[in-house]
Amino acid sequence: MSAQQHAAPDPTRLHIVTGKGGTGKTTVAAALALALAAEGRRTLLVEVEGRGGIAQLFETAPLPYEERRIAVVPGGGEVHALAIDPELALLDYLEMFYKLGRAGRALKKLGAVDFATTIAPGLRDVLLTGKACEAVRRKDKAGWRVYDAVVMDAPPTGRITRFLNVNDEVAGLARFGPIYNQAQAVMRVLKSAETAVHLVTLLEEMPVQETVDGVAELRAAGLPVGAVVVNMLRPVVLDxxxxxxxxxxxxxxxxxxxxxxxxxxxxxxxxxxxxxxxxxxxxxxxxxxxALERRGRAEIAALGLPVHELGLLGDGVDLGGLYRLAESLRTQGVRG
Incomplete structure (x- = not known):
């Protein structure tokens, strides 16, 4: 029996990472996936914005629309990655519920898939979040979870609540049927103890304020907030x-x-x-x-959330730096 089968289950299985643009949320998501994969565990790192940031960080070829192993950590843990394409996710959806097969592919050629996700952005978000939620719940033939944790590199803080609150987004699109049922299933995962939304910030005025606002919006929507990650901390030179x-x-x-x-x-x-x-x-x-950083720390502390801090990598983020950030998270208590 593997280490992942012996391990006590962590109640949090879906880790959603958001943050203001420029705070390094993709880097933090990647480091978190590595940290959670320690001790023989397996994690899935999901990209939903199509920017190719995960492939760049792990120095690998652009990710296809399939789950692929991109890293192995000491102890035999693995990180797999998936870049979700909304069009292909919709074709999967049409095949799953309507058995369209070739007809679905024909719709893509005609541009109908792109048209559908453009006029109904809520449907697009259901497809993106739904793919991640499916991975959280997926089991192998023996009944074991395929992944111990799923980490999503999510949209920025300003859009995260709307992105995750898919129930409201599809309310005007469908009130029954497969799309409605899919949204309900997604929300059951997103609002459960299995999910945590982590916010990445810098100790600067605008990112801290956006973090504070984002936490308030998430809480108002009933979405579970996890930790705040203070990224790119610079050393204090003067006492x-x-x-x-x-x-x-x-x-x-x-x-x-x-x-x-x-x-x-x-x-x-x-x-x-x-x-x-x-x-x-x-x-x-x-x-x-x-002085600015002290004020920022005070505002973050007032949120009453766990806080993790990651130092600035002076030479930029390479693969070695990514593993160092993962180790830093582990020393601060992040475990799978």
């Missing part, structure tokens, strides 16, 4: 005393602190002395950033 010295414009103390931090010397009359003013300006900018 609290140095920050206070900057705020009080204590030149000598600031120059000494900068020198101790390796940012320049303070010997009067030398080259280092001429660096003090530009270094002081940098210190003021740093102090302002520290």
């Amino acid at each position: 609290d005393e140095a920050v206070r010295a900057v705020a009080e414009d204590r030149r000598a103390d600031v120059a000494k602190a900068l020198s101790q931090a390796g940012l320049g010397g303070a010997r009067r009359g030398g080259h280092a002395e001429r660096l003090v003013d530009p270094l002081l300006e940098q210190a003021r900018e740093h102090a302002e950033r520290v």
Whole structure:
């Protein structure tokens, strides 16, 4: 029996990752999938926006519309990935419920599939979320779950509640029949204890505010909120005393602190002395950033949610960096 069959089930099986554009939500989703795949578990990483970000992160070819293994983690865990194509998902749907077969493919050639998902965006979202929810519930012939967890790289925070609240979106489209039943089945998963919506943010004013607003909207819609992931944290160069010295414009103390931090010397009359003013300006900018980050942390803490923090990868995000972020999440208690 495999490790995944021995493992105690985690109540959260569908992890939906959202965040304001530019906060690194795709990177966090990928790192989360790796973290959850530890100890022999298997995760599915789902992409719904068609940007190809997952393939780039894992340095692999563009993902087809099929589940494909893209990573193996220490302990034998696996990450599989799927890029959901709305048109192909609709053809699957038509085949499943209406057995259209060749007729469905003909509809695609005629452009009817694209037309349908354009005039009924709620249907598109049902198809996208429905595919992920199906993977959450899928079992093999022996009755074991095929995936221990499914991670969805979801749309940005500003659209996430509408994207997930498919029940309302299809209400004007269908009040009975297969589409309605599909929406109901999707909402049963999305509003259950099996699901958690995680929000990725930076410690900057706009992303923090969008996170706060997003949490309020999700809660109002009855959707389960998971954790907040503070991404791309930069190291603090100056200690609290140095920050206070900057705020009080204590030149000598600031120059000494900068020198101790390796940012320049303070010997009067030398080259280092001429660096003090530009270094002081940098210190003021740093102090302002520290103050802004503290305010952001306070706003996030007020949400009453678990918070995980990931440091900025100075050389950019490569595959090695992705594994380091996954390990950081695991050290902060993220487990499958």
